[in-house]
Amino acid sequence: MLKQSPKAAKGGLLRTIRTVAWGLLGVRGHKLHDQNAPSLSPLRILITALIFMLIFVLTLVTVATKVSGQ
Secondary structure, three states, X not given: OOOOOXXXXXXXXXXXXXXXXXXXXXXXXXXXXXXXXXXXXXXXXXHXXXXXXXXXXXXXXXXXXXXXXX
């Protein structure tokens, strides 16, 4: 198994976060997908997407609670 340098791992994480964020917004183009798809880990994308969705849901619950005055 190859070891990645911390810089390469961080770059991969930032690329994964950017990919998931644009994917959730629905504005990711095919050209970027073709460039990044082979180097992205499906497990890393899944975990990142779940974290994004958890943050989104908690934000909605917090806003709804504050607006309703409870």
